[in-house]
Amino acid sequence: MTGLTGQIAGSIAEVESAAWDACLPHEAECHAYYAACETAAAVSAVGIRSLAVTVSDAQGVVAVAPFFRLDYRLDTPLQGPLRALGEAVFRRLPGLMTLRVLCVGSPYAERCHVGFAPRLDDAARQQACRVMVETLAASAATERAHIVAWKDLAPAEDALLGPFLGVQGFAELGSLPIAVLDLPFADEAGYLASLSGSTRKDIRRKLAKADQVRIEFRGDIAGLEAEIDALYESTRQQSGLDYGDLEVLPPGYFSGLSQALGARVVFALYWIGAELAAFNLLLVEADRVIDKFLGMRYPLGREHNLYAVSWMANVRFCLERRIKLLQSGQTAYAAKLRFGSRLVPSTIRFRHRAAPLQWAMRKLSPHLSFARFDPDLAAMARRSAA
CATH class of the missing domain: 3.40.630.30 (Gcn5-related N-acetyltransferase (GNAT))
Incomplete structure (x- = not known):
């Protein structure tokens, strides 16, 4: 598949709704959902502004994903007494504790909605993914963002994207399961x-x-x-x-x-x-x-x-x-499991633009999984280990 081009849209509303929903069919968290989230965030002082990345060929849009910019604090996964420690470090070293992140996904969704046109085969999806990664990397470099991340990849999306992102140098971090x-x-x-x-x-x-x-x-x-x-x-x-x-x-x-x-x-x-x-x-x-x-x-x-x-x-x-x-x-796991639920894993993939810092963060990532600091999941892990 040739002739693919990537583009950053200043908002999801700029992407044609029919093209978006064709890449992500049957989703309640559809183009209208994200557009409504954008509208609510735009008229308030609260909320993260959403953007979109698209990939197109001669026939039109073939891949879409929402993304957002975030000043991410490294102590975000920490909860309880550990959060107080993170706050103390942040007060003394805010520049060290905060990273500018370009994050694929949305704070308003528990899944990274990466969608592809139905007409693409697996090889074409991989090519579209490559163009999307390159487009995001160029945007991160222009904005001097420290990290590009893919938030809350579900198992199906991670199976498709994970191997490719791994080759591109992205490390893995456990997110909260669904x-x-x-x-x-x-x-x-x-x-x-x-x-x-x-x-x-x-x-x-x-x-x-x-x-x-x-x-x-x-x-x-x-x-x-x-x-x-x-x-x-x-x-x-x-x-x-x-x-x-x-x-x-x-x-x-x-x-x-x-x-x-x-x-x-x-x-x-x-x-x-x-x-x-x-x-x-x-x-x-x-x-x-x-x-x-x-x-x-x-x-x-x-x-x-x-x-x-x-x-x-x-x-x-x-x-x-x-x-x-x-x-x-992604909350109140103890009650939900008791009521018969199962947990579906969710994954974050991330890459720091500075190779030495990416090496360090890759080493630390097993210890910074969100699940390690959720009280219900941590208690389950302790019982399993006992």
Whole structure:
């Protein structure tokens, strides 16, 4: 395949939506999703500005990916007491602790959406990937970025891109895995029967105590935007985890998706009387529901067992629509595993422009895996080693 050219677009909105979605078909996190994220970030002081890299041939766009620029702190994976140590070092040596990164992927997605036109065979995909890597490298050199990284490559994308990126000198870093729940069940009873007896009993007990909870599914959240933003922020603060700018949503994110995605976005609202106690943002595809964000009012949410209530509401939502996969993201692993989920690995690939520093970072990368510092995953690793 010849005549490929790479291009940096100043925003995803500059890329034709039909071309983008043809390279990434059937995704709820589609061109409209990313464009809505861009709009929310552009009108606020919060949020990371997104760009796009494309590869084209004589017939049009053949490969796409979102990317963003980030001042990345090396202590970002650290949590708990170790974060305090990272803060102390940062205050004394901010220049040493912070790197300018050009990152393929998005802070608003748990997967690196690298897409290729269906007409490309494997060899042509490799060529398109090479042009994309070269285009990003040239942009990083122009901007004097320290690192080019590929954030959260799923197993299929990493199988395709990983060997090529390895030859190009990219090192590997473990990212947070994705929790997914397989739902090959005819009904709710079948799902509950797949769980342990103690978990099944616990879920039923919590549901029995949730008789005051009213659940509403809707796509339009007009009039509730501020409440939903506040519930999300409340839950983020309660989590005890801090990944810096990678987990901060711009104001207007939820309302923007409500307006942009049509039937692909559903908000599950949990009411206690007239009070909105929690919400779930669901992105709906033909064969998958992405449980994107949960926001909860504390302590009301705990008093009414809203985590378990929302989990079962999402399971029922999928079963009623014959959807076989519920994806629930990169947090609260202990509860999700207990409720039957499995973990799908996710990988970061990165390359520093300075070869000696890349050598040092490659040596350090096994010790800086995000999974090492997540409390649930670290506890699981300790139990496995015992």
